[in-house]
Amino acid sequence: MKTVDAAATGTRDKLIEAAITRLRRSGLSGAGINEIVRESGAPKGSVYHFFPKGKEQIVREGLERYSERVVAFIDSALSTRRKRGEKVKALFNAFAERIELGEFRHSCPVGTVCLDLDSELEGLRLVVAASFDQYLKAIEAHFPFQDRRRAKSFAGLLLTAIEGAYIRGRADRSSKPFREAGAWLAELVEQAET
């Protein structure tokens, strides 16, 4: 039994990882069941076995799993420095390296899915919004402004810039939008009242 269970978990896992890969590359438009199955190497029947609700379920689980990793990634990048400006630069440089590693073809699947949503996919919008909330909390924890509202809105600005830099970085095949934003926003936070 144990072996069978392990194999099943393996297949389930592979499908989720394949979904994440496809979503990072081309959002919902590239993450049809056929593409996910092809990417995973799993047999097609296994999708509906493990994800009886089909595409929406696998996308949801992919986003949830990916978000946990990004929260850890953000936390780790921001922990490397003590000064606010340096924290900002470290965060954006970490994302710059991330997009370079993906050869400018992969970005944040929460962003790619968000821009593919139509009104029939309200359930996925809530998953997207919840993922961003987690990112925001992870960022905010590293910038202890006196004014709580200002802390939240500064974290919001950083997240806005990260998601936008992914778009521009993919358009230009360049990590410059991240490094550029990091430099400016470091300048901002060094001068800002906290």
Next chain:
Amino acid sequence: MKTVDAAATGTRDKLIEAAITRLRRSGLSGAGINEIVRESGAPKGSVYHFFPKGKEQIVREGLERYSERVVAFIDSALSTRRKRGEKVKALFNAFAERIELGEFRHSCPVGTVCLDLDSELEGLRLVVAASFDQYLKAIEAHFPFQDRRRAKSFAGLLLTAIEGAYIRGRADRSSKPFREAGAWLAELVEQAET
């Protein structure tokens, strides 16, 4: 003849406008030929008559047409104010109103398409990059920094924030990411050396 030509232009136009609408809503994932035809009300055969290269051609023309409008929109928003900080706020408030008008379901089709690209769509990536270049030039013209490189990178930061705010705005169904970014970036440019 004139009437026939006018009708033909009308159908061609309707198809491009329908493509723009679909792309703004859900990127390439929602802009299949069938969806575009349905949105336009034009007969299906007309797509290949007017766009012999199919979806890629209609998407390209849609993005090109839309970009011209955004350039005019940016220019107009930035022309309403004289001081740098106020210009920044006016720009982000104008986009905030834009996403409110679209009930948080429409965003920039250049961004939505960009995050749906895979390596087979290199031609469209170049269209996306060219559109962003036009946006950047329109922004840059309104911020005459002494240092040209700094002017370009500041315009880059604003564009990054606009594209990112569209993502977060759609996730949260809110224009707050635009207004928040506008306030912070106005603060930045007021303090920055130019």
